[in-house]
Every structure is written in structure tokens, then in C-alpha cells.
Amino acid sequence: MLRELARHCASTALALSMHTHLVGTAVWRWRQGEPVEPLLRRVAEDEVVLVGTGASDWVDSSGTAKKVEGGYRVTGRKVFGSGSPAGTLLLTSAVYEDPAEGPTALHFPVPIAAEGMTVLNNWRTMGMRATGSNDILLEDVFVPESDVWLRRPTGQWHAFFTIVAAISQPLIMSVYTGLAEAASDMALGIARKKSRRGLDLNLPYLLGEMENSLVTAQLAVQNLVDLCDDYAFEPTVATADATMVRKTIAANACVRTVEKALEVAGGGGYFRGCGLERLLRDVHASRYHPLQEKRQHLFTGRVALGLDPVG
Structure with a gap:
């Protein structure tokens, strides 16, 4: 849902993902027997929006x-x-x-x-x-x-953060993947029009690079979804680490995809009317969701050494 919505308005999709992951976290707590049913009923019946x-x-x-x-x-x-x-x-x-x-x-x-x-x-x-x-x-x-x-x-690290990361990241990064898919489609449409006027020999290479980046993002996000599977999920530091690594991979791949889409589009893509300009501005927000890349590297490195991940 979020991925499809992001193709049309990434801001709307991102705002909704923030509400959705809070609801998802409450659902997980409810499944563990915690007393959050009143909150979930308010969301369902009164359309309460969570921030x-x-x-x-x-x-x-x-x-x-x-x-x-x-x-x-x-x-x-x-x-x-x-x-x-x-x-x-x-x-x-x-x-x-x-x-x-x-x-x-x-x-x-x-x-x-x-x-x-x-x-x-x-x-x-x-x-x-x-x-x-x-x-x-x-x-x-x-x-x-x-x-x-x-x-x-x-x-200090707490198991709660693993739960939040595992539930939030597939939702949030699905938004950026949908955004990247929209940019790729837009650039491909422009490239096909260009090729009718005579093929630029660099264009197939650019399209190939763009596709590789997009598929990298798609695979990383699908893996995030798999990590959050009801039957496989465990709220451990290792799960949190795996989630953070895939978030970084997905974010970087989405940014590369949209930047490559602009390169495919050429000078025409620089105009606001094309639509790529907004997507390029929006996709860079992916880097500011926790954990940011260098903080993720530190987190992952500490986990690899058997240290407290945030100590």
C-alpha cells in the first residue's frame, strides 16, 4: 500500500508509514498479551492518528x-x-x-x-x-x-528498539522504494522518446545502472519484510542489526536510482515540470531515518565484536 501510494505522493505515504508502524508496534504488543486493545480500538473506531x-x-x-x-x-x-x-x-x-x-x-x-x-x-x-x-x-x-x-x-539498548526497527523499517523503506520506482518509470519513458530520435550509445548503460540500483533497493526491502515475518521474528540484537544493515542498503540504492534517473533524463529532467526534481529532493530524506549510515556502521561493528551496540 505504502509503496504504491509513494509512486504518486511520497510525503503522504511517509506520513502514513509513521502512523502505521506505531499501530503495528501496538499490534505486536497486543499479541504478547499487553493491555493495548483500548488504543487499537480507538485507532480502528475513532480514526485516531498516531504521531x-x-x-x-x-x-x-x-x-x-x-x-x-x-x-x-x-x-x-x-x-x-x-x-x-x-x-x-x-x-x-x-x-x-x-x-x-x-x-x-x-x-x-x-x-x-x-x-x-x-x-x-x-x-x-x-x-x-x-x-x-x-x-x-x-x-x-x-x-x-x-x-x-x-x-x-x-x-542503553532495549529489546523494544528491535521491535520498533523490525516493524518500522519495512514500512518506511517501502515508501522510498515506491518513490524510486516512480523515478525509474519516469526516466524510462523519457529515454524511449529520446531513442526514437537516435540512440545515444551511453543511454543503455545508464538504464542498466538505474535498474541495478532499483533491484538492489527492492531486494533489500523484501528482505526487511521477511525479517519481520510473524513466525521468524525474534527481538534480538542480531535482528536489529540485520534490519539496520538492510535499511542502509535500501536507502543508498533508492538515492542512486533517482540520481541515475535524472542522468537518464538529461537536461529535461532538471526542469521542475518533469517531476524528477521533487523525487530527488524527497529521496534524500531516506538517509535521515535511524540509523543513519555511519551510526549503522558503528552499531554493526560493535555487534560483530560482541559489544553493547550503543555503549
Whole structure:
């Protein structure tokens, strides 16, 4: 669904993938017997739109949570809130300085319409402009103790991140693969028109390079999907590592595909009316989803050495 939608509007597909992977994570938790059925019913029956901040929080989290009667007061600024203009519920985290356990990341939902919540209209970017990935400001927002569903030490790997990675990456990278497929189709159409006027001897080579990059992306994303198979999935560090490696391969291949599509199109592709310009801007966003390439290399190298992946 996301791959097909991305052929027509990658921003819409990417914003939807952010909601979808949060729903998918809740489904996985429900299958483990966790009490998330009320959330899933709200999504299904009330069309609640979920917005996450995991991409910016990662293992360290951000913002502060101060203990008060009945819960916490949370203050912080969350970035990359994709879909926030239409969002209903923010799934986020903040750091509580636990007097016994030390810095502890608390994970919780909070209504975007809650007192102290502000969606900032500041998404001014090179690409993926229609995702509405604004910053979200939390100012002394009350979070009931009963809404905290996960407590974990900050800065340390947790099995939860494997679950999120395995569910999110096939969805997110499917968007960029669909975008790359659209660019490839567009470039091929231009190339066929060019060839009728006389074949440029370099054109078949360029098309071959473009196809190789596209197939690399398609294979990597299909492998991501396979890693998340219900029967094969295990929330281990090895699974997380395999997911991150394939994300990097897929992202780089998608970028190469769209750049090669522009080369195939030639000077005509440089004009905005062609459509490749938007796809080229959008595809570069693939590199900023966790883990970014060099961070993935470090993660993978540490895993290979038997070290804590984020230590």
C-alpha cells in the first residue's frame, strides 16, 4: 500500500508509514498479551492518528519528566513529528531522574490537544515537505502514572528498539522504494522518446545502472519484510542489526536510482515540470531515518565484536 501510494505522493505515504508502524508496534504488543486493545480500538473506531518521536529520541530520549502527585509533568521539544497537523495522540518519552535507578526513560502517550502541547509550524525542508513533520513542544504537560507503559535506563539498548526497527523499517523503506520506482518509470519513458530520435550509445548503460540500483533497493526491502515475518521474528540484537544493515542498503540504492534517473533524463529532467526534481529532493530524506549510515556502521561493528551496540 505504502509503496504504491509513494509512486504518486511520497510525503503522504511517509506520513502514513509513521502512523502505521506505531499501530503495528501496538499490534505486536497486543499479541504478547499487553493491555493495548483500548488504543487499537480507538485507532480502528475513532480514526485516531498516531504521531511518534522515536526517530529523534532513540536510546537517550529527550525532555524531562518531574514526579508530581498522580504522575509526571513533562517538558521538552520533540522533532520530526510526522503527520502532526492531523495527529491525535503523541507516543513519546522523557527522562525521569529516578532517585534509586538513575536516569530513566519513561514511554507514554499524550493527546496532542492536551494542555501544554503545541505543534509548531516549522517544517521547512528540502524534501518530503507535505509530511507535516513539525516540532512538538511539551510545556509542563501532565502524564498520569497509569499511562507510563515502559520504563528503561537511558542510553542503553532495549529489546523494544528491535521491535520498533523490525516493524518500522519495512514500512518506511517501502515508501522510498515506491518513490524510486516512480523515478525509474519516469526516466524510462523519457529515454524511449529520446531513442526514437537516435540512440545515444551511453543511454543503455545508464538504464542498466538505474535498474541495478532499483533491484538492489527492492531486494533489500523484501528482505526487511521477511525479517519481520510473524513466525521468524525474534527481538534480538542480531535482528536489529540485520534490519539496520538492510535499511542502509535500501536507502543508498533508492538515492542512486533517482540520481541515475535524472542522468537518464538529461537536461529535461532538471526542469521542475518533469517531476524528477521533487523525487530527488524527497529521496534524500531516506538517509535521515535511524540509523543513519555511519551510526549503522558503528552499531554493526560493535555487534560483530560482541559489544553493547550503543555503549
